[in-house]
Amino acid sequence: MPRLGVFNNVTLDGYFAGTNGDIRWAHGGNEDAEFNEFVAGNAKAGGVLLFGRITYELMARYWPTPEAARNDPVVADRMNGLPKVVFSRTLTGVSWSNTKLVKGDMGAEVRRLKEAPGEDMVILGSGSIVSQLTQLGLIDEYQVVVNPVVIGQGRTMFDGIKEKLPLKLTTTRTFGNGNVFLCYQPIA
Numbered sequence: 001m002p003r004l005g006v007f008n009n010v011t012l013d014g015y016f017a018g019t020n021g022d023i024r025w026a027h028g029g030n031e032d033a034e035f036n037e038f039v040a041g042n043a044k045a046g047g048v049l050l051f052g053r054i055t056y057e058l059m060a061r062y063w064p065t066p067e068a069a070r071n072d073p074v075v076a077d078r079m080n081g082l083p084k085v086v087f088s089r090t091l092t093g094v095s096w097s098n099t100k101l102v103k104g105d106m107g108a109e110v111r112r113l114k115e116a117p118g119e120d121m122v123i124l125g126s127g128s129i130v131s132q133l134t135q136l137g138l139i140d141e142y143q144v145v146v147n148p149v150v151i152g153q154g155r156t157m158f159d160g161i162k163e164k165l166p167l168k169l170t171t172t173r174t175f176g177n178g179n180v181f182l183c184y185q186p187i188a
Helices: 033-044 053-062 066-071 073-081 106-115 127-135
Strands: 004-011 048-052 084-087 099-102 121-124 141-147 167-174 180-186
Touching: 004 106, 004 127, 033 073, 048 053, 048 127, 053 084, 066 073, 084 106, 106 121, 106 127, 121 127
Parallel strands: 004 121, 004 141, 048 084, 048 121, 084 099
Antiparallel strands: 141 180, 167 180
16 A cells, blocks of 8 residues: 655744745755765655645656756656646646646545555655645655745645644654655654
């Protein structure tokens, strides 16, 4: 049975995106070969990528480009090749390779995907999707990279969560660039 995880960069003050959706803070700063290898290794892991409309549009504008292939060929290859599902009530179509558009009940679709044979799934970005699926109890793991930067305001992955969500820390890893990887699972 496939599992559903989240992988997001967050600022030290807890935001996964600035107020205008800016995520440049997650891709700047000190270069770190070990962290770059970690990111490329995650990209090689495979699975199905889940997105909301905003993250899908950002990713679809960048990863299929020659610039992405030059800057990060391993990740670009995986991002373009992996199956993708985008949840949106407003998109009329999708053009990025291997992408399925779901306009209906997101919770029902994720339950269907989790019950069918297949690979694990991961949500990248997509804070509103993370929040909604968290409230439905459908996320099995939260992987967070805390970046050593404070932006003062922005959006959290958990906007709208109304009940406490106890989590168990399962993995940590610290990188030379100051990033810290944290992995949590919900406590049942």
